[in-house]
Amino acid sequence: MxxxxxxxxxxxxxxxxxxxxxxxxxxxxxxxxxxxxxxxxxxxxxxxxxxxxxxxxxxxxxxxxxxxxxxxxxxxRSGAHGERHLILQRLSEKLAETINLAVLVGREVMYIERIESAWPLNINFQPGSRVPVHCTANGKLLLAFAPRRHRERLLNSIELRPYTRNTMVDGARLLRELQEIRRQGYSEDNEEFLAGVCCLAVPVKDRRGRVVAGLAVSAPSARFPLEKARSYLPDLQACAEELSVQAKLGF
Amino acid sequence: MxxxxxxxxxxxxxxxxxxxxxxxxxxxxxxxxxxxxxxxxxxxxxxxxxxxxxxxxxxxxxxxxxxxxxxxxxxxRSGAHGERHLILQRLSEKLAETINLAVLVGREVMYIERIESAWPLNINFQPGSRVPVHCTANGKLLLAFAPRRHRERLLNSIELRPYTRNTMVDGARLLRELQEIRRQGYSEDNEEFLAGVCCLAVPVKDRRGRVVAGLAVSAPSARFPLEKARSYLPDLQACAEELSVQAKLGF
DNA sequence: TCGAATCATTCTAAATGTTGGAATTTTTGT
DNA sequence: ACAAAAATTCCAACATTTAGAATGATTCGA
Structure with a gap:
């Protein structure tokens, strides 16, 4: 540019x-x-x-x-993305943890919105920042639900760089996990990107049912382990539905 | 050129x-x-x-x-040095009460300029500070004159939190009041945000007649009740007109 | 009042970024 | 799945930008 x-x-x-x-x-x-x-x-x-x-x-x-x-x-006048922000904020308040909405941009995941929890010590990723696709809940989720051709092209072009002890560096294993994600309808990140931080993501669909974004909660495993995150699945899914149905994604 | x-x-x-x-x-x-x-x-x-x-x-x-x-x-905010400030100051001196100019920012009302009356004891809101939209004269005014879509979206996304005994917490009643505001061309706040403080606001329009800001007088009900404020409506409207016509909103 | 210093403005040819039709890719609607 | 619409990329001709140097205008102190 x-x-x-x-x-x-x-x-x-x-x-x-x-x-x-x-x-x-x-x-x-x-x-x-x-x-x-x-x-x-x-x-x-x-x-x-x-x-x-x-x-x-x-x-x-x-x-x-x-x-x-x-x-x-x-x-x-129109404070950026009012309604969408509000929906996410409600969820963040209920879980008392950080919520973020992300999309696939190129070979990475980009946050388009992020509500920080009130808690201290949580990672600071501004909207617009990007994270790897193979070791984040949103990344794996979006990958899992991407059109097959797109997914294959992406998988071939990324490097499965290890970030933590748990990062998946085996392509075959990643593929199996993606399949599992499609089956169960959500994805997890068990300290695969940042040590001590876990995430759980659910798909946000457009009118025609295509997955266009991922909605995730991320938190320190210590106070908010994956089991606890799973117990909030209905809330996350309801929120994703709200974003979808009302087509509030755009603005 | x-x-x-x-x-x-x-x-x-x-x-x-x-x-x-x-x-x-x-x-x-x-x-x-x-x-x-x-x-x-x-x-x-x-x-x-x-x-x-x-x-x-x-x-x-x-x-x-x-x-x-x-x-x-x-x-x-930096308009506060020029003509706009003078116009507001004249009004403030005539009414001997606090005058403020506000706009809608996101889901709140933001003061862009404020002339404090000489009287002691009045609330200190600096320019840039924000107040709720449903229980202030400027808020209700700006809401009433906002484009319909914008108004509806806003109303759906705010919480009608009570601040005083008089705060409107009923959406239907608020809607009726907004209609009344459109009809009569000004709005009132009868101790709905701060106990003991009332306000009266009139619209400031741009060239095309759209309402872009609200001009309000706010004062302790004890010495400046709403009836008295109403008697100054012509002054407020003249001032709003002055701001509009001369396009001195800018500065 | 004068002159020196600073600031604003004009001029220019070379350098650079802009332009927009056409082609390509992606998305949307049926 | 297909056609239509929208977004994006390309690129060679082209128009604007660029910034040093010169000039004009203004400020300020003595």
Whole structure:
């Protein structure tokens, strides 16, 4: 991806101006974003024309423009992914553990949402971060329910790197486990990725029944072992159903 | 001035996404800004990388990104230096009570500006702080004038937690009140959030007449009961109008 | 009031990223 | 399972960006 794009420069200018308390001079801007003044000047002029910046005619200082400020009202209005977040939050509160929603992206699992439990000491993975597919509950789940061709291609292209003593590094064994996951409808991670942390994941399906995401609870084995997680299966499945039925996945 | 600059294209994309209520597809975007899909695709990817857009991995729809939302927050708050502040200050002086301007952020109401009255003893809510939506004048007002879909989704996802004896905890009754608010054009909070404190709020509209913010007076019922607040409705409305017409919302 | 220093703006040719039709892949709807 | 729609990738022609240098404007101290 091109990182020298004028688009990137423009939004960084915008970000700097918006974050500053008071209007800024061109020289400030130029120093802050590390671009030559003529460059900043031109981009700022474009942003000004679009109403994203406002240049005070007297002081020549830049601040947020009218269009931009108006936009702010709208952008904030719909706090990202309200309903989905709420559904997950309810589940997290009930189990008192971390809940995350993930999808398959390329050869990895990406969190699209994550509700941290109130407990201290739990791993910090931000939404957007990625984890391996062969040693996580969500990963194995999504792999198990992926279309066969897709699954095979993926399995051939990943390396079964060991993360803990329990990480599965044997392809044949992984295959058997995937079959088992399809049979029982959920997957487990018994400290296969992070020592001391176990997970349990259930599928989230779209209208047509295809598995599009995984919903998992993850917690320190010490206070929340897999047996306990299993006892909450109905709650997890109900939550997954809620996400599916209401088609709240999208937004 | 070059008008075909990618910078211009980028900010127009951003503006369109921010103004839409729900996440938009690439095809929508392409049609809306009248640019070929590959072009939109590339620019959107850049904006996503910068956190200005968020592409849901499941639906591939674009919405405002995290960095952008954070920026909006700053941009709205830093308006406090300019004309907007003066307009609010005049009103506050006339009523001799606390005035605040608020917007809907997610499921809550956020103050973007607040002029404290000179009186002692009044609650200290800084700009940026959030209050519930179902038991405040601004909250009910913004809810009442929000687009229907947005309102319904919000109502479904909030908990009508009681704060005082007067807090509305009955959804049906709240709905009726919202209808009444739309009819009469203003909303009241009769000690529903804080015992002993009442508020009255009027809508602030944008150019197209959509309600984007709420302007409220809040005061101890003892010295400034709702009847008295109502007598100042013309002043509040004039002030809201001033903010709207002159488009001084920005700053 | 003057001049020096700083800041803003314009100019330019070379460099770079952009562009969008066409092809490809993926997803959706029937 | 199929057709239609949408998203994504490609790439060579092309338009914009780039930033040094020059110029004009403003600020500030003496």
């Amino acid at each position: 091109i990182r020298n794009s004028p688009v990137v420069k423009a939004v960084r200018l915008l970000a700097y101006v918006a974050r500053e308390e008071t209007p800024v001079t061109l020289a400030d801007l130029s120093a802050a974003v590390k671009l030559p003044k003529p460059t900043v000047h031109r981009i700022a002029a474009l942003l000004e024309e679009e109403g994203f910046l406002y240049k005070d005619p007297l002081t020549r200082r830049y601040s947020a423009g009218k269009t931009f400020q108006e936009l702010c009202f709208y952008a904030l | 070059i008008r075909n600059s990618p910078v211009v294209k980028a900010v127009r994309l951003l503006a369109y996404v921010a103004r839409e209520e729900t996440p938009v597809t690439l095809a929508d975007l392409s049609a809306a800004v009248k640019l070929p899909k590959p072009t939109v695709h590339r620019i959107a990817a850049l904006l996503e990388e910068e956190g200005f857009l968020y592409k849901d991995p499941l639906t591939r729809r674009y919405s405002a990104g995290k960095t952008f939302q954070e920026l909006c927050f700053y941009a709205l």
